[in-house]
Amino acid sequence: MDLIFFDLDGTLLNSDSEISPFTKETLALLRRRNIAYTVATGRTMLSAKGILEGHEFDLPQAYNNGVTIWDPRTQKLTLEHLLSSADISAIGELASAQGITPFVHAIDDQNYFIYHATPRHQVEKELINTRYCHVKAKIFPMEELPANAQVTNVSMIGATEAIKPIWNELKKNSNLVAYSGPAIEGDQYRWMDVLHYDASKGSAVTSIKKQLGATNIICFGDSDNDLSMFELADESYAPDSGKVNLKEVASAVIRPNYEDGVAHFLRERFSL
Numbered sequence: 194m195d196l197i198f199f200d201l202d203g204t205l206l207n208s209d210s211e212i213s214p215f216t217k218e219t220l221a222l223l224r225r226r227n228i229a230y231t232v233a234t235g236r237t238m239l240s241a242k243g244i245l246e247g248h249e250f251d252l253p254q255a256y257n258n259g260v261t262i263w264d265p266r267t268q269k270l271t272l273e274h275l276l277s278s279a280d281i282s283a284i285g286e287l288a289s290a291q292g293i294t295p296f297v298h299a300i301d302d303q304n305y306f307i308y309h310a311t312p313r314h315q316v317e318k319e320l321i322n323t324r325y326c327h328v329k330a331k332i333f334p335m336e337e338l339p340a341n342a343q344v345t346n347v348s349m350i351g352a353t354e355a356i357k358p359i360w361n362e363l364k365k366n367s368n369l370v371a372y373s374g375p376a377i378e379g380d381q382y383r384w385m386d387v388l389h390y391d392a393s394k395g396s397a398v399t400s401i402k403k404q405l406g407a408t409n410i411i412c413f414g415d416s417d418n419d420l421s422m423f424e425l426a427d428e429s430y431a432p433d434s435g436k437v438n439l440k441e442v443a444s445a446v447i448r449p450n451y452e453d454g455v456a457h458f459l460r461e462r463f464s465l
Contacts, residue, residue, distance in 0.1 A: 194229065194405070194406060194407045194408050194409065195228055195229065195407070195408075195409045195411060196229045196230070196231070196252075196401075196402060196405060196407035196409070196410055196411070197223070197228065197229065197230040197231070197411045197412075197413070197459075198230075198231060198232065198233040198255075198394075198398055198401075198410065198411070198412045198413070198422060198426075199230065199231070199232050199233070199234075199413050199455065200232075200233060200234055200235075200394075200412075200413055200414035200415060200416070200418075200419050201232060201234040201236055201241060201244065202234070202235070202236070202415075203415035203416060203432070203434060203435065203450050204413050204414055204415045204419075204432060204435070204450055204455060205232075205413065205450070205455050206244065206450065207450060207451055207453070208450070208451045210244070210377075211244065212244060212245075212248060213453055213456070215453045215456050216453055216455065216456040217248060218456075219453075219455075219456035219459055219460060219465065220248055220249070222460070222463075222465040223459065223463070223465070224249060226463060226465065228463060229252060229405070229407070230250075230252070231250060231252040231253060231254050231255075231401065232245065232250060232254045232255065232256075233254075233255040233259070233394040233397060233398055233412070233414075233419075233422055234255070234256060234258075235256075235257065235258045235372065235386060235418050236256060236257075237256055237257055237261070237298060237300075237305065237345070237346075238254075238256045238261060238263055238300075238305075239305045239329060239330055241254075241256065250265070251265050251266060252264075252265075252266075252401075252405065253265075253401045253404060253405070255394060255397035255398065255401065257298075257345040257346050257388065257392070258346075258372070258386070258388055258392055258393060258394055258418050259273070259274075259392050259393045259394045259395070259396050259397035259398075259421075260272060260273060260274055260275065260345045260346065260388060260389070260392045261300065261345060262397055262400060262401065270300075270302070271400075272300065272343055272345070273391075273392065273396070273397075274388070274389040274390075274391045274392040274396075275343050275344055275345060275389065276344040276345070276346070276347065276387075276388070276389055277368075278340060279368075280344075280368055280369060280389065281297060281338075281344060281347060283366060283368075283369070284347045284363070284369070284387050285310075285335075285347075287359045287362050287363065288349055288359055290359075291351070291355040291356075291358055291359055292313055292314075292351075292355060293313070293314075293317075293349050293350075293351045293355055293356070293359065294309055294310050294311070294312045294313055294314075294317050294349065295309065295310075295347045295348070295349045295387075296308070296309045296320075296325075296347065296348045296349060297309065297335065297338060297342075297344055297347050298344065298345050298346050298347070298348065299338075299342040299343055299344045299345065300343055300345055301342075301343055304331065305329065305330040305331065306330060306331050306332075306333060306342070307325055307330050307331070307332045307333070308332075308333050308334065308335045308337065308338040308342075309321070309332070309334070309335055310334070310335045314351065316350055316351070316376075316378050316379075316382055317350060317351075319378070320350055320378075345388070346386055346387060346388045347386075347387045348384065348385065348386050348387070349384070349385050349387075350376055350378065350382055350383070350384050350385075351382065351383065352381055352382060352383075353381065353382070353383050356373060356383040356384075356385050357373075357383070359371075359385065360373050360385060363387060367390060368389065368390050369387055369388070369389065369390055370387070370388055370389070370390045370392070371385055371386065371387045371388075372385070372386050372388075372416070372417055372418045373385040373386075374416065393418075393421035393422075394414075394418060394419060394421050394422040395420075395421030395422045395424060395425050396421070397422075398410065398412070398422045398425065398426075399425060409427045409428070410422075410425065410426045410427050410428070411426065411427065411428045411429075411430075412426040412428070412429045412430070413429075413430050413431075413432075413455050414429070414431060414435070414439065415431055415432050415434065415435030415436065415439060415450065416435065416436050416439065417436060417438070417439070419431075419439055420438075420439060420442070423439065423442055423443060424442075426444075428444045429442070429443045429444050430443055430444060430445055430446070430447050430455075430458060431443040431446055431447070432446070432447055432448065432449045432450045432454045432455070433446050433447065433448060433449045433454070434449035434450055434451065434454075
């Protein structure tokens with residue numbers, strides 16, 4: 194049984210963070226051939242829901258870089274490698290030293306929560322007023338974070354010169370792993386996502402593979418957080434727009450995401 198795992202941003206999605214009409218048609222062709230596919234993304238379930246809706250993603254899905262596994266058929270939510278209070282404090286101290294506001298993401302029976310201190314920069318305020326206020330997450334001040342909260346990740350956004358020192362310091366923490374990249378808010382900004390060190394797409398892919406009895410794992414991804422699933426995949430493909438280190442370990446490099454590279458490859462690979 195072939196089982197395809199799609200990363201979303203920079204891979205399956207186009208430059209507008211959408212599934213293009215051509216890719217939508219390709220997914221329908223996969224279904225007609227009974228070729229199984231799902232997602233393994235750094236996004237939360239909440240932020241991915243609208244994108245995937247209507248495309249019949251009905252197999253177990255990996256979110257938050259493997260922290261969250263959601264099975265839409267059984268409505269079962271599995272959480273692994275959550276952040277501890279000590280982890281959250283360590284991240285907060287580093288962010289505060291650089292004048293950055295961290296956003297703490299938690300989940301409880303499919304209810305989403307975002308906790309944050311007073312934003313210090315306009316880009317943080319805009320993030321709250323645009324993206325966060327239009328998702329079905331409950332937003333609270335940081336002091337209301339419960340001690341037993343199931344925290345999946347901590348995210349932040351800021352100027353490159355502020356984010357990079359935090360990232361460099363987090364590399365020294367054996368309990369944490371951080372991913373960072375350019376922000377859509379502008380070239381001068383970078384986002385960063387911090388998780389428990391043991392959280393990975395690779396561990397989630399292994400779990401879903403076992404659950405479904407798949408024998409051939411095919412992965413598509415474009416960034417550092419995809420390396421763990423590339424390492425265990427039978428086939429791994431990176432768009433030409435992806436990071437150099439990922440393209441070096443991929444089975445092959447395909448067209449970039451803004452040219453529907455994944456969809457074009459799948460049509461050729463499976464003679465759709």
